[in-house]
Amino acid sequence: MAEQPKKEAWGSRLGVILAVAGSAVGLGNFLRFPGLAAQHGGGAFMIPYFVAFLLLGIPLGWAEWTMGRYGGLRGFNSAPGIYSTIWRHPLAKYLGGIGLLTPLIICMYYIVIEAWCLGYAWYYLTGELILENGTPEKYNAFFDKFIGSNEDGSLLRSGGLLSFLGLTFVANFFLLYRGLSKGIEEFCKWAMPIMAICAVFVLVRVLTLGTPDPAKPEQNLMNGLGFMWNPDFSKLADFDTWLVAAGQIFFTLGVGFGIIINYSSYLKRKDDVVLSSLTASAVNEFFEVCLGGLITIPAAFMFLGMLQDNQYGTFSLGFKTLPNVFAAMPAGRLFGCLWFVMLFLAAITSSLSMLQPVIAFFEEGLGLKRHASVALLGFFTAIGSALVVYFSKGMLALDALDFWGGTMLLFVLATIQALLYGWVLGIERGERAAHEGAHMRIPHFVQFMLKYVSPAFLLIVFAGTMITKKPDDWKTLASAPAARISFGFICLVLLLLLTLIHIAGRRWQAAGKLSETAPEKDGAK
């Protein structure tokens, strides 16, 4: 099929790398990774982590970048279209529905979390988050009230979070409306360096704290670093450690989100995908290991001592534990503000990337103009976010969307893409496609890993994650009304997307863009 004329394109080589890295860098780099590492063997956790990074994360990233550009050269930027160019079967486009559903569902609750970060940054700026005689209980209560965790619908009365949510929505959809190059790319070119500067400021502050409380000499920098990095090799015998490390790699690199395949579809034939993919992954790892790994847990230890099990969770660590740290830290208000500004920037570069795949589908599948696409997507996203905001008690709706969208669908989509690359596109064709315009070569054995090891490993990790989930969590997902409504909502969105994909498929066929029975010609113009 001939290459279709495209209006959207990346403005520069660095721009696309920063956009993909920005999409990958999120709250997980600074809050999820350190908590998991400290809980699963400290420095020893890095062994399964780097194994998963080298054997799965980097290869799957190469595969996704390659498939995205492959589809883009054939005139498609959305998962339904791209999958149809790889698997010439009528069902392929419907499979692409998962590639739209996954980022959309994740974005619906991620935008709410983004608003939490913006709110906390603002409260540090105004000084409201330096509580008088602040105790851990007071900071817990502040967070619970701010996110409405005590009662469903309480946010509709208090309204504090809603104004930040409104601002977050406006920022996201304004940048989306600006377009790929002038909106997302331009923003990431500014946001990524600012994020790095904020993180380095906080890192320098943490590394120069010494012994913050002379009355507790054991809570010093060296012991804080030791708490994070001293290895407990016995944890390597625990299957769960390997499972968690592999899960973190998928989560942090954005493999299986349906984002990379969309972003790389805007590349041209002679653009590099191999070096770009590796660079985006490396930048993400820099934020995670070098900044996240040295800041969060050591800082928490220096001020709070040994953390309890319930203090390691992403939200607990970020929004309950760290405010205690900033309160006790000299110039804590400034560093608290910088920290949450950084988290907000990390979150917004990720949420933008989750919305773009659906925008691309609305434009190319339904022929909508950009303002109509942005408005329609804004409406859908607002419904999902409203669900999270209303059913705020115990964060049940958020947790349910996170489980079905951010865990289940993520694994399903990653597996679909691994199978598409290894078994449908084929590793020979995939290798040729990856090396077009490449500035470095992928070792040949990686192709065999992509065909055999990656799908098998994904299935093992997926099964392991399901099996190790606590029975109480399953019970909550099955019985809590908010969790059931959230599941029903996901099904409705899927149904709607499948209907729209059906309409798009008919339009593509009528326009001659999609020839599901035509033999593949290896190479678009």
Added chain:
Amino acid sequence: MTILGWLMMIVSVGSVIALTVFCLYRVFTLPPEEVADLDVAPLRIDTKDTQDPD
């Protein structure tokens, strides 16, 4: 902080920094993109308002 802790931290952080520097060095030392390539990038916001979707 034990010696093994130092070792794990230095190896982990060092290898990530080395990979990042290597990649960024390769990216920044590539030949500049051709002017013709840049022409395909939108110079202003393309809202597609002037195009008929069908």
